Amino acid sequence: MRFTILGLWFAVATFAQVQANSEGHKLYQFHCAFCHGKGDDGMAANLVTPNLVHAPTDSSLLNIIRNGIPGTDMPPALGMSEDEMVKLAGYVRSLGRTAPTSIAGNATKGKALYMGKGGCAGCHMVQGAGGRMGPDLTLIGAMRSPSNLRTSVVDPSASMVGGWTMVHVTLKTGTKVHGIRLNEDNFYISLRDGKGKMQTVAKADATKIDRDITKSSMPSYEKVFTSDEMTDLIAYLFSLRGAL
């Protein structure tokens, strides 16, 4: 067993240099491109990154190709031999090896804009510091392409991610509570307000529940920043790759 794993690792490492028109590329086109696009322009996770969040190691990447990711839309790839899976994994890794680690713009200036003029830290955390009303951005540069990041800043409602729906609940007592929806079923709705307070309301105690399904609670920053500032901000966001 151990030999098999070592063998697979070696094969992945070897194929990591392979790019277009390889067998791995053909397998990618057949099995993956429908959701992942060219790697960084699909509806599914960005693969053009050196650090795949769900697959930090070659064996974990092979495991995901073989079994999918339970609880997500990522299915297991069937009809592929072990050899083909290794070639596909090699191709996926090669996408990340050629990924840019820096882009146009000044990330240092971008960070100042993030902390200052943009006030981004009021809602987002990076490495444990910041607000809680939006997604944690510690790894955002490893998960999103620069164009995706730009869309998120310019038109947040066009690139909403699950789990960040703002809800507004009016209770029978007249009290109104607002927050990010953490859970909802037939009987309860749970939310977290701007101060981080988590509460669960029985629907039977509410007179009205509004959900911002299509509208992000984040405003557009298109007119807040100049073109150069926006480029700097994106450069900063793209540099956020955690401690990796």
Next chain:
Amino acid sequence: MNLTVKYLFLLTTSLVFAQAPGDWLHFQGNQQGHRYSALKQIDKTNIAKLKPAWTMQLDKTDKFEASPIARDGVLFVSEPPSDVTAVESRSGKVLWKYKRVLPDNVPFCCGKVNRGVAILGDLIFIGTLDAHLVALDAATGNVVWDVAVADYKKGYSSTVAPLIVKDKVIIGSAGGEFGVKGYIAAYEAKTGKEAWRLWTVPSEGDKATETWLGDSYKQGSATTWVTGSYDPELNTIYWGTGNPGPDWKGDKRAGDNLYSDSLLAIDADSGKMKWYFQFTPHDVHDWDATQVPVLVDEMWNGKMRKLVLFANRNAFYYVLDRTTGEYLLGKQYVRQTWAQPELDAKGRPTRLPNTFPTATGNTVYPNSPGATNFQAPSYSPLSKLHYVMTRDEGGVFYSGDDTYKEGSWYLAGRFVSKPGEEATGAIKAIEPKTGKSKWEYPMSAPSWSGVLSTAGGLVFAATADGDMIALDDTTGKLLWRYPMGGKAFANPISYVAADGKQHIAIACGHALFSFSVE
């Protein structure tokens, strides 16, 4: 225990078991697909006292979709992927386990799941993910026989709970996303010898191949992954078939694509098709007609008729004459935008323009998972209502190009939920005569649980988030609930345990729950 006492105990218990309607011997409780329990210890007056009697945890995390069989104080339940567990039904204590070792790379579209076992005499039957049918000794779990029904390497699998018809085990196929050729097959229960097999797509030389462009019927799918029903008087099996392959692009298989998305009436002895009724000709949205056919005898326009009720994934509710297959009623019961709201005189839908999947995406209601799916329905002879777990959701359908490769996905497209909307659902209590709901119990999210009705005047189901609920069968009013704390993908049953108490059981999350009144 001395011999006399032991003898008396055995005599007493066997009498209790023989007399009690407390067993649940088929996937749907009976062969007619009712999922109705004649037990009425639990009723509207004591439902508030219903409590968990026991919970049995699984040691795996795949979806738990099984509906147990109950007999003589023992539950037989399949566990994912293709295992069987016998559980003492009063205490929840495990009596034996059968664990199947599966080969690598078994094909499955939607999780390593199984929906239940069947029982006849001393044998328990399970269809497995590697497309075998296995008979186990009910007392030990030992394998009595094990036959390959199809070749898993070609994309076949089995997830359906088999149906017992006389001395045969009827089993369906899965693999509709892999371009297989669907079938319903019968095996001799004692020996495992194949008795007959009905292919659900035509073979070369068959006139029905003309409903497929070229030889596209060879990858026609039409699989049969939800348990059908049986009418002993007519000696006829009724079984629904799934989508044509590939799922989302129909150009290469132009035509009606028989016998996909159809209800088949099959002679139980010969396996010959008596009639078929196709609900969705040339389906391009993956709307399998793999719902449970519900067989009832009711007055219809002043005449007693043998009916089959069918709440379809395509958002229409159908009533057919089950002797002849004659179309009697078709009524939209969930939001849909793909067909004219009225079906034609023979029950054929009139498709609206621009509703096919496209390269850039086309929005249609219902979404691919449909108006209902594998959630088992229930029919109560008391209320004469057909209880159906429904979904309300739009989908964006994309077509793509796929080349058929044996054993591999064959989809030619995909779908996503309509952005900007949250799917909802409801339990609908449908009056078969009109196809209209007498009442609806709304769900904040669509549930994958089936429905059980009982002689206690209750309807049981689980919400999407695992709240077990009991409703009044005539009004839909919520009478009781219990949060089970997991996602529900299974169907409730009712049985009597060794202490004579009525229980309600359902799989939820990764556990089997059993409830009784204290």
